Amino acid sequence: MTAVNTHERSVAPACAPGTVRRPRRRGHLSGWIFAGPAAALFALFFAYPLGASLLQSFTTEDAGAVHWVGLDQYQRMLHDPAFIQSLLNTGLILVVQVPVMIGLALVLAALLNQSWLRFRGTWRALHFLPAVTTLVAYAVVFQVLLKTDNGLVNQILGAVGISPVDWLNDPTWARISLILTLTWRWTGYNAVILLAGLQSIGKEQYEAAALDGAGTFTTYTRVILPQLRPVILFCAVTSTIGTLQLFDENYVLTRGGPDNATLTPVVYLYKVGFQQFDFGYAAAIAWVVVALIAAISALQYLAFGRERRR
Amino acid sequence: MSSNPAAVRRLGRFAVRAVLVLGGVVSLLPFLWMATAATHSTADLFHSPPPLLPGGQLLDNLARLQESIGFGRVLFNSLGIAVVHTAVSSLVSAMCGYGLAKYRFRGRGVLLAAVLATMMIPFQVLLVPLFQMMASLGWIDSYQAVILPFLANSFGILLMRQAFVGFTDELIESARIDGCGELRTFYRVVLPCVRPQLGALVTFTFTAAWNSFIWPLLMLNTEDKYTVPVALNTLTGLSRVDYSGLMLGSLLATLPLMALFLLFQRQFVAGLLSGAVKG
Numbered sequence: 001m002t003a004v005n006t007h008e009r010s011v012a013p014a015c016a017p018g019t020v021r022r023p024r025r026r027g028h029l030s031g032w033i034f035a036g037p038a039a040a041l042f043a044l045f046f047a048y049p050l051g052a053s054l055l056q057s058f059t060t061e062d063a064g065a066v067h068w069v070g071l072d073q074y075q076r077m078l079h080d081p082a083f084i085q086s087l088l089n090t091g092l093i094l095v096v097q098v099p100v101m102i103g104l105a106l107v108l109a110a111l112l113n114q115s116w117l118r119f120r121g122t123w124r125a126l127h128f129l130p131a132v133t134t135l136v137a138y139a140v141v142f143q144v145l146l147k148t149d150n151g152l153v154n155q156i157l158g159a160v161g162i163s164p165v166d167w168l169n170d171p172t173w174a175r176i177s178l179i180l181t182l183t184w185r186w187t188g189y190n191a192v193i194l195l196a197g198l199q200s201i202g203k204e205q206y207e208a209a210a211l212d213g214a215g216t217f218t219t220y221t222r223v224i225l226p227q228l229r230p231v232i233l234f235c236a237v238t239s240t241i242g243t244l245q246l247f248d249e250n251y252v253l254t255r256g257g258p259d260n261a262t263l264t265p266v267v268y269l270y271k272v273g274f275q276q277f278d279f280g281y282a283a284a285i286a287w288v289v290v291a292l293i294a295a296i297s298a299l300q301y302l303a304f305g306r307e308r309r310r
Numbered sequence: 311m312s313s314n315p316a317a318v319r320r321l322g323r324f325a326v327r328a329v330l331v332l333g334g335v336v337s338l339l340p341f342l343w344m345a346t347a348a349t350h351s352t353a354d355l356f357h358s359p360p361p362l363l364p365g366g367q368l369l370d371n372l373a374r375l376q377e378s379i380g381f382g383r384v385l386f387n388s389l390g391i392a393v394v395h396t397a398v399s400s401l402v403s404a405m406c407g408y409g410l411a412k413y414r415f416r417g418r419g420v421l422l423a424a425v426l427a428t429m430m431i432p433f434q435v436l437l438v439p440l441f442q443m444m445a446s447l448g449w450i451d452s453y454q455a456v457i458l459p460f461l462a463n464s465f466g467i468l469l470m471r472q473a474f475v476g477f478t479d480e481l482i483e484s485a486r487i488d489g490c491g492e493l494r495t496f497y498r499v500v501l502p503c504v505r506p507q508l509g510a511l512v513t514f515t516f517t518a519a520w521n522s523f524i525w526p527l528l529m530l531n532t533e534d535k536y537t538v539p540v541a542l543n544t545l546t547g548l549s550r551v552d553y554s555g556l557m558l559g560s561l562l563a564t565l566p567l568m569a570l571f572l573l574f575q576r577q578f579v580a581g582l583l584s585g586a587v588k589g
Binding site: 030032033034035036037038042046047049050052107108111112116117123126128129130133134135137140145149150151152158184216245251266269270273279282283286289290 | 336409424428542
């Protein structure tokens with residue numbers, strides 16, 4: 001089959017103008033020359049381990065021998081306080097940090113979109129800067145900023161008469177620290193995405209709303225926000241996926257502690273898999289993360305995506 | 311109070327600027343502090359009041375960082391891995407995107423579906439089997455183990471496919487008429503025309519490779535092979551943490567990305583937004 005198609009090459013130049021052969025009609029072989037390397041890499045390093053991981057989640061390893069245990073690994077999670085804690089921590093971030101961050105990002109995007117504002121590019125770059133830091137490096141910087149004894153944040157608080165906060169060693173404050181750290185890094189990033197959405201909304205819409213007697217606030221809530229819905233949805237979905245996959249920040253900041261207060265499923269998966277070498281259980285945890293990402297993203301699409309225009 | 315619209319507007323504009331300045335200070339403060347801290351000794355960092363101006367300990371901190379973790383070597387490793395990863399991955403993505411956009415071949419639909427699927431499935435699912443795979447190949451603690459598994463990048467493939475779909479077939483066809491082979495047409499004619507998207511892809515891929523943490527953490531276990539994030543993580547775990555060295559290391563880890571961002575701001579942001587527009 002490929003042999004025939006490769007001969008097309010010699011025919012193509014003879015075509016009369018107007019009947020130019022569309023390149024996409026060309027042979028299988030040429031297509032695979034371009035797509036082949038990526039396809040091979042996907043097969044080897046994605047499809048194969050994906051299947052292996054699914055199988056593995058139904059097994060346990062005992063002294064080198066692998067046993068089929070059905071759904072036991074999944075049932076284990078139901079009675080595993082550390083895993084349940086990791087889900088609760090993630091839920092807290094999803095319910096508190098993601099909405100607050102997207103709200104802040106919306107305000108920031110609206111401010112950056114003011115046409116009278118000078119040096120808008122510079123302002124935008126300034127607020128985007130946190131998203132440019134190396135993931136591990138910024139977690140390290142926050143670890144030092146939030147140090148209890150004479151850390152910079154506690155010193156600033158002390159200057160206004162607030163006693164030192166035990167940021168990273170107290171379970172509640174550790175969660176707050178993680179939320180602050182994440183918000184610092186990702187707010188500007190989301191604001192830039194939302195700003196691009198805002199810029200696609202024509203100026204005349206603001207003017208029309210103003211003519212109809214709408215104030216600035218009403219213009220935004222009634223006219224602008226509904227049109228921004230797809231972009232907000234995109235930010236919400238990517239932030240949710242990022243939260244469910246959270247590893248770098250809390251691993252560096254607190255190692256998931258104190259008392260599992262900042263443990264997330266992926267940090268737990270890492271500990272189960274690569275510190276306890278319980279591969280079957282780690283695989284099962286990973287698949288629960290996949291299922292959660294799929295379920296929550298689908299819910300968000302159903303809840304916010306329905307009235308999507310275009 | 312709205313009797314004077316001009317005054318209200320001036321007040322509004324002042325408020326907007328005030329909020330932006332506040333946000334800017336919050337954004338910048340950790341950077342400024344990181345840079346300041348890198349030039350002081352650890353004892354000075356936690357002195358009350360904290361140092362606000364640069365100190366004279368930069369070279370001492372650098373020497374200590376070099377001694378404790380061989381930071382020069384670590385930086386070199388990170389740079390090498392990120393450059394090789396970016397070059398190969400971008401090329402593979404661009405080629406695959408071109409193949410998907412401009413050829414109709416058997417298995418094309420399956421491949422496209424697979425690319426979309428990899429975007430939806432978090433890579434953490436692959437950690438355990440990939441680790442075992444690398445172990446059975448005897449590749450633990452090698453650079454190919456760090457680079458190879460994540461070369462195929464579905465985001466990049468879709469980005470490039472999008473770039474090529476709108477590309478005129480006439481140009482490709484005329485290159486063929488001139489006797490150009492398929493691969494040469496791609497490198498000489500097609501690729502130079504999508505430079506902006508390629509720029510976005512390269513900055514995006516480099517950033518991801520430079521930031522990559524959990525996989526190199528699993529793969530590399532001798533210090534002279536560490537990447538920057540792995541080395542920084544090791545430093546935080548020591549019993550007596552060298553905080554000023556850590557701040558200097560973080561600064562050096564951030565500088566390449568910041569330079570990339572300042573130089574290629576448009577491509578950098580475009581790389582991020584290309585996902586958003588499609589979302």
